[in-house]
Amino acid sequence: xxxxxxxxxxxxxxxxxxxxxxxxxxxxxxxxxxxxxxxxxxxxxxxxxxxxxxxxxxxxxxxxxxxxxxxxxxxxxxxxxxxxxxxxxxxxxxxxxxxxxxxxxxxxxxxxxxxxxxxxxxxxxxxxxxxxxxxxxxxxxxxxxxxxxxxxxxxxxxxxxxxxxxxxxxxxxxxxxxxxxxxxxxxxxxxxxxxxxxxxxxxxxxxxxxxxxxxxxxxxxxxxxxxxxxxxxxxxxxxxxxxxxxxxxxxxxxxxxxxxxxxxxxxxxxxxxxxxxxxxxxxxxxxxxxxxxx
Numbered sequence: 001x002x003x004x005x006x007x008x009x010x011x012x013x014x015x016x017x018x019x020x021x022x023x024x025x026x027x028x029x030x031x032x033x034x035x036x037x038x039x040x041x042x043x044x045x046x047x048x049x050x051x052x053x054x055x056x057x058x059x060x061x062x063x064x065x066x067x068x069x070x071x072x073x074x075x076x077x078x079x080x081x082x083x084x085x086x087x088x089x090x091x092x093x094x095x096x097x098x099x100x101x102x103x104x105x106x107x108x109x110x111x112x113x114x115x116x117x118x119x120x121x122x123x124x125x126x127x128x129x130x131x132x133x134x135x136x137x138x139x140x141x142x143x144x145x146x147x148x149x150x151x152x153x154x155x156x157x158x159x160x161x162x163x164x165x166x167x168x169x170x171x172x173x174x175x176x177x178x179x180x181x182x183x184x185x186x187x188x189x190x191x192x193x194x195x196x197x198x199x200x201x202x203x204x205x206x207x208x209x210x211x212x213x214x215x216x217x218x219x220x221x222x223x224x225x226x227x228x229x230x231x232x233x234x235x236x237x238x239x240x241x242x243x244x245x246x247x248x249x250x251x252x253x254x255x256x257x258x259x260x261x262x263x264x265x266x267x268x269x270x271x272x273x274x275x276x277x278x279x280x281x282x283x284x285x286x287x288x289x290x291x292x293x294x
Contacts (some may be wrong), residue, residue, distance in 0.1 A: 001190045001191065001192060001193070002190070002191055002192075002193040002199075002200065003190070003191075004163075004188065004191060004199055004200075004202055004204060005202070005203055005204070006163060006203070006204040006205055006206040007203075007204075007205060007206070008205070008206060008207065009030050009031065009032055009162075009164070009205045009206065009207040009215070010031050010032070011031070011032045011033075011034055011207075012031055012032070012033055012034070013033070013034050013035045014035060015031075015033055015120070017119055017120050017121045018121075020033075020120045020121055020216075021120075021121040024216055024218075025120075025121060025122070025150070025216075025218075028166075028218035028219065029218065030164050030205050030215065030216055030217055030218060030221065031215075031216050032207055032209070032213050032214065032215050032216075033120075033213075033214045033216065034212070034213060034214075035212075036118050036120075036152075036154070036214035037115070037154050037212045037214055038212065040114060040115045040116065041113065041114040041115075042111075042114035042115045042154075042156065042234075043211075043212050045114055046114065046156040046157065046232075047156065047157045048087050048090055048091055048157050048230065048231070048232070051083075051087060051108075051232065052083075052084055052087040052088075054108055054110055054111070055082070055083040055084040055087065055108075056083075056084070057082060057084075058082070058083050058107065059080050059081065059082055059083070060080065060081070060082075060083045060086060060099055060102065061077035061079075061080050061099065062077055062078055062079050062080065062081065062086060062097045062098065062099055063075075063077055063078055063097070063098050063099070063100065064078040064096045064097055064098070064138075065096050065138070065139060065141070065184075066078065067184045069269055069272075071264055071265050071268045072264065078097070079097075086099065086133070087133075089135065090133065090134075090135050090136075090230035090231075091230060093135075093136060093230075094135060094136040094137040094138075095135030095136070095137070095138065095230075096135065096137065096138045096139070097134075097135055097138065098132070098133060098134045098135070098138050098140065098227075099131075099132065099133040099134075100130075100132045100133075100140075101130045101132070102130060102131040102132070102133070103128065103129075103130055104129045104130065104131055104234065105127060105128075105129060112129070115129070115154075115234065117236060118152065118214075118236075120152075122150055122152070122238040123238050123241075124152075124236050124237065124238050125149070125237055125238065125239050128237060129234055129235070129236055130234070130235050130237075131232055131233065131234045131235075132232060132233045132234075132235065133231075133232040134160070134225075134227035134230070134231065134232070135227060135230045136158075136227060136228065136229050136230050137226070137227065138226070138227045139188075139224075139225065139226050139227075140223070140224065140225035140226075141181050141182070141184060141224070142163075142165075142173060142181060142182045142186070142188055142222055142223070142224040143180045143181035143182070143222065143223065144167070144170075144180050144220055144221060144222045144223070145180070145237075146180045146249070146252040146253060146256070146257065147237070147239060147249055147252070147253065148219050148220050148239075148240050148245050148248060148249050148252070149219060149237035149238055149239050149240065150216070150217070150218055150219045150237070150238045150240075151215075151216070151217040151235050151236070151237050151238075152214055152215070152216055152217075152235070152236045152237075153209075153214065153215045153216075153217060153233055153234075153235045154212070154213070154214045154215075154233060154234050154235075154236075155209040155210070155211065155212070155213050155215070155231065155232075155233040156211055156212065156231060156232055156233065156234075157211060157229070157230070157231040157232060158211070158227070158228065158229025158230060158231035159208055159209060159210050159211075159228040159229055159231070160208070160209050160225055160226065160227050160228055160229075160231060160233070161206070161207075161208050161209075161225065161226045161228060162206070162207050162208075162209060162215060162223060162224070162225050163188065163204050163205070163206045163223070163224040163225075164204055164205040164206075164217060164221050164222065164223050165202060165203075165204045165205075165221065165222040165223075165224075166218075166221060166222075167220040167221065167222075169202050169203060169204065169222065170222065171198075171283075172198045172199060172201045172202040172283070173198075173199070173202060173222060174186060174196060174198065174199070174279055174280065174283055175279065176275050176276060176279055177275045177278065177279060178256055178259055178260040178263070178275070179256075179260060180252070182222075183196070183276055183279065183280065185276075186199070188224045189226070196280075196283075196284075197284060197287045197288070197291075198283040198284065198286070198287045201287070208228070209233075211231075219240055219245065220245075
């Protein structure tokens with residue numbers, strides 16, 4: 001077992017729009033902005049009790065870390081339950097149940113009064129503020145967002161660990177073809193370098209986020225997340241505007257996802273096993289070719 005090499009994500013306060021664009025957005029470097037939400041009502045109000053008080057009777061889909069098998073689509077909820085009851089679970093202790101891409105505008109519009117889009121030079125898509133919830137110990141599979149948006153990720157209630165990898169590190173992460181994630185058998189906290197030797201070449205960035213922290217994740221960055229406590233976050237996104245990334249975005253949304261689900265439907269687990277074995281052999285062969293003395 002080993003540890004993937006990372007360095008700390010820088011933290012700043014009171015950064016201006018000009019400084020953010022020059023130092024982080026243009027060079028596509030991640031950063032934590034500590035005081036970006038300090039003047040939001042959310043900074044004082046948002047915790048699990050507050051969200052629970054607004055939950056009502058709505059039913060939400062929940063996901064765990066068990067890979068989908070056979071002919072199921074690539075993303076299938078493990079169960080559904082009342083949001084109120086799910087938050088009770090988050091408050092009671094460890095659980096691997098997570099909720100993601102909870103659209104605030106349609107599901108809980110009252111929350112839009114508690115935050116605002118920061119003036120840091122990003123052109124946010126204001127119709128898609130989405131929230132993510134996780135229980136203590138739950139983990140989010142290493143992946144990148146298929147819409148290739150620049151993300152500002154605000155965390156509330158508790159702490160979470162986030163590890164980022166720049167897009168050029170994908171060649172070491174065992175990315176599964178026709179998906180946006182790596183092999184689900186990899187333990188990113190304690191990777192088996194004998195089985196996955198290419199991970200030794202990966203270089204990432206790591207940070208522990210606390211209540212109110214805002215993490216800028218540049219377009220296409222891979223992220224691996226562990227909830228150290230039950231909590232939640234909201235992500236504000238700015239879609240890519242350069243033609244090359246827009247074409248890639250459309251390809252991801254219109255072709256890749258539909259092709260993957262179609263192949264799963266036609267060939268079931270054989271398709272998934274084929275892809276995973278292929279990427280494992282490919283990366284390992286390349287690693288040992290460049291490291292003949294290992």
